[in-house]
Each structure stands twice: as C-alpha cells, then as structure tokens.
Amino acid sequence: MAQKKARKAESSSQRGKAQKKKAAGQAARAATRSEEVSGIQAFIKYLKEVRVEFEKITWATKKETIGVTVAVLAITFFFAAYLGLVDFSLTKILGLLY
Template sequence: MDDIGQNQSDPATQVSVSPPAVKKTYTPVSKPTAPKEKTVIDKSIQFLREVKVELKKVTWPSRKQTLGSTAVVIIIVAIISLFLGVVDAGLAGLIRAVLR
C-alpha cells in the first residue's frame, strides 16, 4: 500500500490527555493598603543617611596633598592676576593716549 496522501494518524493509537483537575478555592483579597506618604522630615533623614554612606566611599587627600594643592592654586591665581593687571594698565594707557 502506498502511504502517500493518506492520513497516518490512527485513531486507535492516539492518546487524549486532559489537563489535571484544578480545585478552585476562593481566597478573600484584602484591600491593598496605600503606601504611607513620606513627610519632608522622613525624606530629609533618608537623604542624610545616603549622604553618610556616600561620604564613607570618598578617598580623602592627606594634609600634605591638600596644602600642596592649595599652594599651587594661590600661586597660579597670583600670576594670572598680575598678568591681567599689567594688561589692564597697558590698555588703559593706550586708550588715554588715543583719546588725547
């Protein structure tokens, strides 16, 4: 016999599987409680706790590094202010000479 074109599923060999019986039970659902709104004080306290945790992660410079960096900043500010003072005086003299 030629099996082409014939349905190869034999109803005698098919097994019907039904889903297992599920016992439905009713569980009362309580009303969801609304989350308590945080006050400004609660939010502030939470913020400060988070700040404390973050500050523990910071690598602080040593006293020597801090003094060295401060000295560099003061020297650079002095040099730049001296330069700008000289340029300002020069331009002021140039403007005076042009206006005479």
C-alpha cells in the same frame, strides 16, 4: 461604507488599548501607594544613605591639600599681575592717543 466600518473597528480597538493602559497605570499606582513610607521614615532612610555614601569618600591628604592650594594661589597671582599689566599698558596707550 466599508471604510466607515473599518474606521469604527480601528477606533474601538484604540479605545480598548487606551483603557488597558489606564487600568495598568492605576494598578501600578495602587501598588506604589502601599509601599510608600511616611515622611519621617523617608528622611531617616535618607540620612542613613547619606552616612553610607559619606564613608565612601576618599579625602585628600594634608600634603595634597597644601599643594593644590599653593598652585591655585600662584596661578591667581600670576593672572592678576598679567591683567594688571595689560590694563596699565592699554590705559597708557589710549591716554597717548586721546
């Protein structure tokens, strides 16, 4: 019997905590709703923030851009030639075996 009373007391305290959490969540949502802005205002704010972030970008110089482009093209041609040579070699080797 004492165990039943203890369980009831425990479950009622849990319900009380759950109700307090629920009430706190509803209050937070109500406060947030009052701070919400319309879709157009939010979009305008977004565009302003994009502009601010866009000004923080450090752009590469023309010399850096050309240098990196040349490096990428050189590496691409090197690997293309290497893979072409490997393909050609394996084709010849397998052609001799079959």
